[in-house]
Amino acid sequence: MKQTSLADSYLVMPMDYTMDIQSEQRKNVQRLITEPKFSDVVFITGSEETKVNVNRALIAVISPVFFALLYGSMQESEKNAVIPLPDVDTKAFKCVVSYAYCNDPRISFENVVKVRMICDKYQISYLGQCCDKFVLSADINTSLTLLDECVLNKLEIMIPLCLQVICKNLSPTNLFNCPQFYKLSVKSMQHFLDYPELNVSCVHDLHSLICNIIWKHVNEWAEYQSLISKIQQNDKTNKVEMNVSEEKETPSEHNCNGDTSKLCYLNYIKKYLRFAWMSGDCLVKKVFPENILTEKEQLLLLKYQFNSDINIHPFHKNPRGHLILYRFPNQSLTDSLHLNWSAGGLIDAISFECDHSIYLCGIGLFLSKGSNELTSVHIFNQQTNETIFKTNPNEVTTWPYEATPNITPVKYLFRQGEHKISIRASVRYTIQIRQKSADVTYGIINNQQHIFVHQPSKIEFQFFDSHDNSDNGSTVNCGVIPCFYFLLEE
Numbered sequence: 001m002k003q004t005s006l007a008d009s010y011l012v013m014p015m016d017y018t019m020d021i022q023s024e025q026r027k028n029v030q031r032l033i034t035e036p037k038f039s040d041v042v043f044i045t046g047s048e049e050t051k052v053n054v055n056r057a058l059i060a061v062i063s064p065v066f067f068a069l070l071y072g073s074m075q076e077s078e079k080n081a082v083i084p085l086p087d088v089d090t091k092a093f094k095c096v097v098s099y100a101y102c103n104d105p106r107i108s109f110e111n112v113v114k115v116r117m118i119c120d121k122y123q124i125s126y127l128g129q130c131c132d133k134f135v136l137s138a139d140i141n142t143s144l145t146l147l148d149e150c151v152l153n154k155l156e157i158m159i160p161l162c163l164q165v166i167c168k169n170l171s172p173t174n175l176f177n178c179p180q181f182y183k184l185s186v187k188s189m190q191h192f193l194d195y196p197e198l199n200v201s202c203v204h205d206l207h208s209l210i211c212n213i214i215w216k217h218v219n220e221w222a223e224y225q226s227l228i229s230k231i232q233q234n235d236k237t238n239k240v241e242m243n244v245s246e247e248k249e250t251p252s253e254h255n256c257n258g259d260t261s262k263l264c265y266l267n268y269i270k271k272y273l274r275f276a277w278m279s280g281d282c283l284v285k286k287v288f289p290e291n292i293l294t295e296k297e298q299l300l301l302l303k304y305q306f307n308s309d310i311n312i313h314p315f316h317k318n319p320r321g322h323l324i325l326y327r328f329p330n331q332s333l334t335d336s337l338h339l340n341w342s343a344g345g346l347i348d349a350i351s352f353e354c355d356h357s358i359y360l361c362g363i364g365l366f367l368s369k370g371s372n373e374l375t376s377v378h379i380f381n382q383q384t385n386e387t388i389f390k391t392n393p394n395e396v397t398t399w400p401y402e403a404t405p406n407i408t409p410v411k412y413l414f415r416q417g418e419h420k421i422s423i424r425a426s427v428r429y430t431i432q433i434r435q436k437s438a439d440v441t442y443g444i445i446n447n448q449q450h451i452f453v454h455q456p457s458k459i460e461f462q463f464f465d466s467h468d469n470s471d472n473g474s475t476v477n478c479g480v481i482p483c484f485y486f487l488l489e490e
Helices: 019-034 056-060 064-070 090-100 112-122 125-135 140-152 159-167 172-176 179-183 186-194 205-241 262-272 280-290 295-306
Strands: 041-045 050-054 081-085 337-341 347-354 358-366 372-381 387-390 396-398 401-404 407-415 421-423 429-435 440-444 450-453 459-465 483-488
Touching: 041 090, 050 056, 050 090, 056 064, 056 090, 064 112, 090 112, 112 125, 112 140, 125 159, 140 159, 140 179, 140 186, 159 186, 179 205, 186 205, 186 262, 205 262, 205 280, 262 280, 280 295, 387 421
Parallel strands: 041 081
Antiparallel strands: 041 050, 337 440, 347 429, 347 459, 358 407, 358 421, 358 483, 372 387, 372 396, 372 429, 401 407, 450 459
């Protein structure tokens, strides 16, 4: 007679794995940590010698180093072994143990560096990767603090991650206004200045712009460090005079033999600065008076301003950054149709669309006359009328001049080195330009409504007449199209 099982008679349904079950399981696992009877090894952590009871199987499975230690032939493999870890932070180690026991390791910005140090030393790879990702989510001020902590603890693996966050979208508003920037240690400042991604962009005067900005704020950093050192030195002197005992201080590798001057701090970061890419005006007015450079070095840098082929060792000749500022192809003089742009203070206007999202960094006019013009530029979203950029019409704009033999020269209406104007793909914008003084001769190929930039990828700009926003009769047919300098949006 055929035997039947219960499964043949009833539909077998799996039990729901509910949150209540998971919660109970976690409580049971938690007992492995909190109740010593379930542990078979004790770690003594930190200078305070805290006992942490651990189940060796769970800690060994996440770390090949702990596995070799606890299951090898050494005395640590014996049951109920006591293992000292004096250089391991207790709170951070408990985070690692919590992770090993399948609980939330509770990583925070306060403990992430110390947890990462344990992961690095004991090869706990996945938790280490989680720490790295977590650091990338930090804001700039927090990243500056983490950088100092990484440098202090010589955690080389995390230093580039902190710098990556710090230098992302570098501008004076989102970095140099952070109080923590001025508190950076000397070693951290050296890492910051030596970081290859410390940049804004790479084109003509913008090289010197970022180097000028960096010098300004590094100079302020040195001044702050000098002030703090003097205050600390005075406090120490007062304690000695009052016979107040103090803890033995570890000698600093950057103590200048007691020199607390700003020059002392500037000398420590001197070799990391790109003096060759600072403007001549910045060098003469801002750098040379600080006496950070010898007369011979000053003369060498001034010569380099006029001849970039000379050897300026030990100074860097490479510009900062890797972002390339793109522009329309240059038009030759013979191909250009020379017309007036913004004649006699009238307003010219032209509309445009781009098939890529870009950051607009500058607008240029070909064959411009005059070096200083009272100029106003207004860029707005044509659909919403929202102003994207507007100059102060009362400010005189100096136009850096760009000219190459047989190529139409360009002068720039504005250069946004510190702020970039976001231009959305396939959205129509209008540019209005008014010049107060002389006419500006302008030329580009006649009736060129579409302009393509082929590097790094094919980008199309399309131009349209904007008669309602102009009183000077500017049209695409006449070739009244400005030259754009732009960055591709990442």
